Amino acid sequence: MYKILFLTFDWNYNIANEYNSGIQKFVQDHTDTNVYVFNGMGKYNKVEAEIRNFEIFNVPALEQYDGVALQGNVSWPIEKRQMIANQCHERGIPCVSINYPLQNCTYIGTDNYEAMAKMVTHLILIHGSRRPYFITGLAKSQEAIDRRRAFTDVCARYGIHKYRIFEGDWNVQSGASAAESILQEDHLPDALVCSNDDEAIGAMDVLKKHGIQIPQDILVTGFDNRDIGIAYVPRLTTVSRDYATILYTGMDALYRMFHGEKMNESIYSPAEMKYEGTCGCCREKNDDRQFKQMYYDMDNSFKKYFMLQNYLHEDMAKSASIEDLMSAFEKHLDAMQLNTAYLMIDKQYLFRYDSEDDNYHYSHSAVMMASNHPDRGEPEKRNHFYDSISTSEVIPARFEKQGGMLYLIYPVKSTESCIGWLVSEGICTADQYNTIQMILLLLATDIEIVRKSAILKHMNMQLGNLYLTDQLTGLYNRFGMEHYGKSFFEQCMSAHQHSWICFIDIDDMKAINDRFGHELGDTALKDAAGIIKEAVKEIKAFAMRYGGDEFLIISEESVKDRIRSALIRYHENEKRMYYLGLSVGEYKVHHDFESLNACIERADENMYEMKKKKKEAASRKHL
Structure with missing residues (x-):
């Protein structure tokens, strides 16, 4: 293939x-x-x-x-x-x-120079034009350059020097603008050669609006043989390029090259001159049967499309993802x-x-x-x-x-x-x-x-996280407690008839700040938060920075041993200038009538008992 x-x-x-x-x-x-x-x-x-x-x-x-x-x-x-x-x-x-x-x-394509030269020659030799004007295509287009050069060369060949050139850019507006300029002159040209059909239509609409008759007062030609020119009254004189044949020729040239044939540098597809009403060659009424069928097909297609558009947009507008x-x-x-x-x-x-x-x-x-x-x-x-x-x-x-x-x-x-x-x-x-x-x-x-x-949902989630989490440690803050912590506590009590409250405090935090500075103090807080995250990562729990160097965990099971194990692993892997110690107090809630605040106070008391015991043990060691 x-x-x-x-x-x-x-x-x-x-x-x-x-x-x-x-x-x-x-x-x-x-x-x-x-x-x-x-x-x-x-x-x-x-x-x-x-x-x-x-x-x-x-x-x-x-x-x-x-x-x-x-x-x-x-x-x-x-x-x-x-x-x-x-x-x-x-x-x-x-x-x-x-x-x-x-x-x-x-x-592969049209010989633009030859086609335009034929058109201008026809106006001069058949219709006696001696004062033709020209509207260019877009200046940097090679097609426009070739068509303009053909116009000036043919005029020179037949000794015509009273011509003018107006700059266009292929569209109806540029044709209309050129016609407005022409109407400001004392004398009309006898022919207006346009670089494409759209420019010709734009120019003719303006001329007709000012009472200028086509082709009686001025001859007009286009290029491309578009539907807009075929439907115009009188029908537009133009050049038919047969784009379908051009593409077939291009595909066929490639196919022959696949089989080893050599191609010329250029392969021209013949252009057909359509000498119609706007140059005075054909005075017959346009056969509108083709356009009636085209209008019917287009109208039918657009009715189906607009019906589809309503249903499609309605269904897609409901989409959340x-x-x-x-x-x-x-x-x-x-x-x-x-x-x-x-x-x-x-x-x-x-x-x-x-x-x-x-x-x-x-x-x-x-x-x-x-x-x-x-x-x-x-x-x-x-x-x-x-x-x-x-x-x-x-x-x-x-x-x-x-x-x-x-x-x-x-x-x-x-x-x-x-x-x-x-x-x-x-x-x-x-x-x-x-x-x-x-x-x-x-x-x-x-x-x-x-x-x-x-994106907005994601940003709101991020903003919510900023609102609900402590920026230094990434744990929940007191707003997070209100939003998630309390409801998690109630779920635990409802599902299991119990929950665990764990209160954690960093040992000698003031000494770390005083001796090593607040930057390392912040590192100690982040390390403590990391230990807590490690301890609860495999269980259902709510963890927060309660304030200062204090942390709180609400969980379905005891986390004290998990924290101790995570702290041991931390000391094995991390070498800090300071020693990070944690005092942990835990309280198991058995009765659903106990308030969360009361449970936190119990856990806090247990934490201070642990801290007191650690200090007493340290004092005995130094005796």
Whole structure:
């Protein structure tokens, strides 16, 4: 089986869908090949805001693929695409670049210069244009550069010097802005050549608003043959690029390279000139049957999506944990207009789930937490895990088809964290109308809401611990006694009809402070607390710093001997400048009518009896 990796970062989901349809046809024709499409789902000219989207391209390992295809706009910096192309070249992996020339790989796409030159030539020779204006694409785009150069070269070839160029950036707004500027001039141009269809639509809307007739007063052309231009009245003259054929050609070029064929540096997919109403070539009324069907399909899809969104959000909003949320998401997977799908969550993200640390990068492993595959089995109840995988595997090996499959991989991410990715088998309705992006946005938002709730809960717990525990020793303080100690005492009396109160005091604490200083005095307090923790670690007990150098334990059984043993081990392992001695008084509570305070006083009295005996023994020793 051959594996092809396609990394794409495009702002236009319609174009992305055409790419996918070309790949779908390719895998149907080549049943020994799988294609894995990692879609960064970017926005044009938005780099910083989309930085987390690029991380999805670090999930696949290049060496696991037989060929690589790259496609992106300026939002995916050329240097990063070139770096991947270079890595493929160093590893001997065939690589093609779609619609953008890169070194060390074959260019597959439109000859932008030739197509734009044909369009401008048509306006000059067929329609007699002598004063054309031009709206550029984004300045740093190679496609925009080639189209602009074609315009100026053709004008020079035919001796046209009265032209103007307006800066654009591919969107409707830049076309509208250029048209507003044109209307400020004394004379209109006879033609307006736009670098893409969106700019043309923006310009025509403004011109028509001011009573300018198209094509009677001015000819307008676009580029790309998008739906927006086909539906416009009059229909937009443009260039059809056939993105599906471009991608099929790219996949086929890689496949032939697998079999030893040498490729040219560039393989051009023929562009078709669509001379329509806005240049005056076609005066026929638009056939709207195609768009009526498209509108019906889209309306039906969106109705299903909005119904799903309500149910999905309602169920996920009830989730108290990511496990609950994954269960809710999985419940609605079949209704999402997806095909068979797999939701992978990054393990490092899960590890940091209740931490304030964001997961800026994907780690080396992930876990499948939701799927609608009929053979997925049952998840682990405690965490909703199915399969754990190495990140580069993308999906669990048991589900991976051995050829003839298109896998679409989408990032699940927040602004700051890489959460995981969703894998879909083949083209689906959710992809066709881009509801997939809205579903993933809703999922990521709800995951982060639950995460922030977990973080807040963890922080409250930490604050509670700060409030309830002694900061020096880590034992409970008097607030801890009120919150936990008293209820533990009552539980012991209720369950066993007895409990033990143990009072501990450090011997000669004042002498340790006076002779060695308060810093070592604090060390002595922490050592004493450590001995107490060691003594009660295997039994049910409540331990606290009662105040100063005094400690208190409430337990179900006697701890006096446990403390003595822990103290002996301490002296065997720790060598201090001071000698740490502990006086222990213990009292067994037999009657539930005795108050806790009275029991503590009894234990305290017993402790002082022990301390008194130790002092008397020390005095006799010195006699």
